[in-house]
Amino acid sequence: MEQLNINDELSQLSEKYIEILRKINEFIVDQDELIGLALISLLSGGHLLIEGLPGTAKTSVVKALAHISGCTFSRFQCAVDSQPADIIGVKIFDTERKEFVFKKGPVFTQFMLIDELNRLPPRAQSAFIEVMSEQQATIDGETILLEDPFLVIATQNPYEFEGTFPLIEAQKDRFMFSTIITHLDSEGELEIIRREQNGILHWKNYIAQLRPVLNKELIIEFQTKVRDIFIEDKLLAYIRDIIIATRNHSEIELGVSSRASIALVRGSKAIAALEGRQFVTPDDIKWLSFHALPHRIVLKKEAEISGISIIDVIKRMINSIEVP
Numbered sequence: 001m002e003q004l005n006i007n008d009e010l011s012q013l014s015e016k017y018i019e020i021l022r023k024i025n026e027f028i029v030d031q032d033e034l035i036g037l038a039l040i041s042l043l044s045g046g047h048l049l050i051e052g053l054p055g056t057a058k059t060s061v062v063k064a065l066a067h068i069s070g071c072t073f074s075r076f077q078c079a080v081d082s083q084p085a086d087i088i089g090v091k092i093f094d095t096e097r098k099e100f101v102f103k104k105g106p107v108f109t110q111f112m113l114i115d116e117l118n119r120l121p122p123r124a125q126s127a128f129i130e131v132m133s134e135q136q137a138t139i140d141g142e143t144i145l146l147e148d149p150f151l152v153i154a155t156q157n158p159y160e161f162e163g164t165f166p167l168i169e170a171q172k173d174r175f176m177f178s179t180i181i182t183h184l185d186s187e188g189e190l191e192i193i194r195r196e197q198n199g200i201l202h203w204k205n206y207i208a209q210l211r212p213v214l215n216k217e218l219i220i221e222f223q224t225k226v227r228d229i230f231i232e233d234k235l236l237a238y239i240r241d242i243i244i245a246t247r248n249h250s251e252i253e254l255g256v257s258s259r260a261s262i263a264l265v266r267g268s269k270a271i272a273a274l275e276g277r278q279f280v281t282p283d284d285i286k287w288l289s290f291h292a293l294p295h296r297i298v299l300k301k302e303a304e305i306s307g308i309s310i311i312d313v314i315k316r317m318i319n320s321i322e323v324p
Contacts, residue, residue, distance in 0.1 A: 078118075
């Protein structure tokens, strides 16, 4: 009977996933992978880092996903003069109560969108580390817990953009997954033009009629079910082999930490759950490796000079590892 209940709940999650894709695709064009990664991050209890050019619908996807998930949402626009207090909050003196009261910052939400994270100076970037890794914030020695579920989705501009700062390694490692968003292909661009011509691309009208298909309680329940997904020992060893390979590769200066191992375990379970399966496959792990590893890897200078990309290195590395 318990097995049947799990099957029913996974079927429900898979159906919700399909419905979310359908509803967001009514407004957003060709961003299924980004939507899927955001949901994988949510179900895994992790966070997502998105790199992409302006105007590629990153912000719209996140806002639509937060709305359809039935959770609270906040957005923080990063700037070169942003301070940690702008993000976490600050204690101010209440003249009526004759005491200091805490004014919460934008991190106190369930879905948080951080726009252009790499415009923050390193000190402000570091304000997110405790929040993202421990789901809490410390202000004047007082620790305040954030509520569940909690998902941070951050966008960053390509590093060559003016006014950007490279993310510190400790910051990047706190993101469970990452992805790169590019411009639409010709068919996708034509679909945008058609939707504009037909009066479909009106955000206020779209968001006003968009009804949530999830809620806080359901998300937490699904997160629990994801943890019950089964991974065979040989696939756990496969994850280990991928992780160790990044640390011993001739073209990699800095391999990934154990957080990448955790990301592959949790994320591959989430993929299986979204597809209605109770088990993980090697393909789940292989696909996810291209989102769990790149932002954690630092190439050797010789490899960078020769024009080798991190994705190419990961592709060759994974192809060299025996699949169970």
